[in-house]
Amino acid sequence: MEKILNYINGEFKNPIQNQWIDNYNPSTGEIYSLIPNSSAEDVQTAYEAAEKAFLDWSETTLQQRSAILTKIASLLTESLELLAKAETMDNGKPLSLSTSVDIPRASSNFQFFANAITQFASEAHESVGQNAFNFTLRQPIGVVGCISPWNLPLYLFTWKIAPALAAGNTVVAKPSEITPMTAYLLGDICNKAGLPKGVLNIVHGLGKTTGQAIVEHPKIKAISFTGGTATGAHIARTAAPMFKKLSLELGGKNPNLIFADCDYDKMLETTLKSSFSNQGQICLCSSRIYVERPIYERFKTDFIAKTRNLKIGSPLDKETNIGALVSKAHLEKVKSYIDIAKEEGGTILCGGDYVTVENHKNGYYLQPTIIEVTDPNCRVTQEEIFGPVVTIMPFDTDDEALSLANNVRYGLSCTIWTNNLNRSMLLSKRIQSGIVWINTWMMRDLRTPFGGIKDSGIGREGGFEALRFFTEPKNICIQY
Numbered sequence: 334m335e336k337i338l339n340y341i342n343g344e345f346k347n348p349i350q351n352q353w354i355d356n357y358n359p360s361t362g363e364i365y366s367l368i369p370n371s372s373a374e375d376v377q378t379a380y381e382a383a384e385k386a387f388l389d390w391s392e393t394t395l396q397q398r399s400a401i402l403t404k405i406a407s408l409l410t411e412s413l414e415l416l417a418k419a420e421t422m423d424n425g426k427p428l429s430l431s432t433s434v435d436i437p438r439a440s441s442n443f444q445f446f447a448n449a450i451t452q453f454a455s456e457a458h459e460s461v462g463q464n465a466f467n468f469t470l471r472q473p474i475g476v477v478g479c480i481s482p483w484n485l486p487l488y489l490f491t492w493k494i495a496p497a498l499a500a501g502n503t504v505v506a507k508p509s510e511i512t513p514m515t516a517y518l519l520g521d522i523c524n525k526a527g528l529p530k531g532v533l534n535i536v537h538g539l540g541k542t543t544g545q546a547i548v549e550h551p552k553i554k555a556i557s558f559t560g561g562t563a564t565g566a567h568i569a570r571t572a573a574p575m576f577k578k579l580s581l582e583l584g585g586k587n588p589n590l591i592f593a594d595c596d597y598d599k600m601l602e603t604t605l606k607s608s609f610s611n612q613g614q615i616c617l618c619s620s621r622i623y624v625e626r627p628i629y630e631r632f633k634t635d636f637i638a639k640t641r642n643l644k645i646g647s648p649l650d651k652e653t654n655i656g657a658l659v660s661k662a663h664l665e666k667v668k669s670y671i672d673i674a675k676e677e678g679g680t681i682l683c684g685g686d687y688v689t690v691e692n693h694k695n696g697y698y699l700q701p702t703i704i705e706v707t708d709p710n711c712r713v714t715q716e717e718i719f720g721p722v723v724t725i726m727p728f729d730t731d732d733e734a735l736s737l738a739n740n741v742r743y744g745l746s747c748t749i750w751t752n753n754l755n756r757s758m759l760l761s762k763r764i765q766s767g768i769v770w771i772n773t774w775m776m777r778d779l780r781t782p783f784g785g786i787k788d789s790g791i792g793r794e795g796g797f798e799a800l801r802f803f804t805e806p807k808n809i810c811i812q813y
């Protein structure tokens with residue numbers, strides 16, 4: 334059986350303690366490769382390689398760094414077909430999605446930061462009347478840790494690694510143990526692109542062993558983490574006493590506010606995507622839909638009809654809209670929320686059951702599910718389900734829509750559908766979330782700050798925010 338290996342100091346290595354985890358193909362339920370469950374010793378080896386490489390990498394010119402990152406970006410694009418298939422096999426997402434979104438975005442992440450680093454400047458302040466100048470260097474931190482989740486595997490892994498490397502750091506990174514394959518393939522691409530040995534090290538394994546060893550390592554001075562809120566809290570507890578820099582991109586329970594004056598057709602098409610893309614397993618998916626009462630019944634009918642039309646099937650099939658959920662455990666978790674909804678008095682308007690796909694009978698498939706709720710405090714509207722399950726509920730006034738939107742512990746993103754400019758401005762200002770989309774969803778400009786408030790995390794990724802996170806400012810004051 335194929336073995337995924339650690340990528341340390343530019344070489345592929347077995348885990349020192351020779352411990353392995355099974356890697357499943359969610360579309361068939363079969364084990365198809367083995368993943369190292371790396372120990373603290375492996376993390377230490379990766380750290381040592383990164384520490385050594387830092388001396389030279391942090392002194393490379395911006396042009397050199399930019400050229401290598403650009404090369405990685407183009408090699409990712411050249412390997413689109415291979416990587417997209419690998420992502421789909423590992424994650425269960427439709428091949429159409431990994432081909433059009435995941436892999437192109439991984440390439441864009443490298444290209445974006447290859448460009449951005451050439452425009453990232455130090456600041457200067459003249460202390461007028463005191464005969465002094467200040468200038469503020471932005472220096473790389475050293476060895477940094479990047480830990481990513483399974484939902485957008487290579488996309489989110491590279492979203493951290495690219496700015497970390499561009500800023501002159503060296504990296505010890507861990508992808509999710511549930512979807513390690515494309516991170517494994519990235520190692521070879523980095524070698525081909527001429528990334529010096531030890532600049533990027535990829536260590537595979539469970540969160541509680543490998544991830545924990547990265548977070549606990551006293552000399553890894555910054556941790557960029559994307560994943561669940563409970564894991565983020567645990568990481569914060571571990572890292573805070575060591576004064577590590579922390580960027581935490583955590584869970585969400587995003588509202589979709591639909592007003593009667595919206596562009597109805599565009600809203601309906603986009604709401605289908607914001608609800609069920611990637612089987613609802615995108616942190617930005619809008620899982621709480623609130624609809625202004627005059628169009629509630631019409632929306633309900635149309636949304637149910639469109640959802641029923643979505644084709645659930647093998648992720649490799651071109652026609653498939655809904656692939657497999659990422660793991661059996663996750664499938665069971667998502668399904669359990671449908672049962673909770675029934676107990677709580679919710680009405681299942683559509684879906685709600687497992688699906689058996691021809692020739693893939695052990696795969697992890699679930700119908701896209703719409704639940705009508707009456708209590709905004711019930712568990713299905715409060716807790717992150719992270720699957721193809723949305724709730725819908727009517728509202729009457731702007732204030733009610735706002736208070737429903739803000740009525741959760743999370744604050745990642747929000748979508749508002751209205752053609753009323755004043756309303757969209759007022760709501761945007763008062764919504765508790767890091768990202769607001771008006772009359773669109775998941776439109777990304779990589780220069781903009783990305784991240785959440787409340788229990789959705791701390792810090793922002795994207796653009797210069799990411800380069801600021803991965804550097805330490807040092808102010809130098811000179812009097813003349």
Ligand code: NAD
Pocket residue numbers: 480481482483484485489507508509510538539540541543544545546548559560561562564565567568582583584585615616717719745784785789790
């Ligand atoms: P998770 O928290 O279980 O795992 C994320 C990563 O952390 C994995 O690599 C895991 O191995 C590692 N990990 C687990 N325990 C650890 C520990 N003690 N120390 C160090 N690392 C540890 O999350 P998941 O199930 O992989 O991903 C789904 C979650 O990610 C959802 O909550 C989703 O909302 C969130 N997410 C957030 C964003 C965002 O940008 N805010 C984006 C995507 C996903």
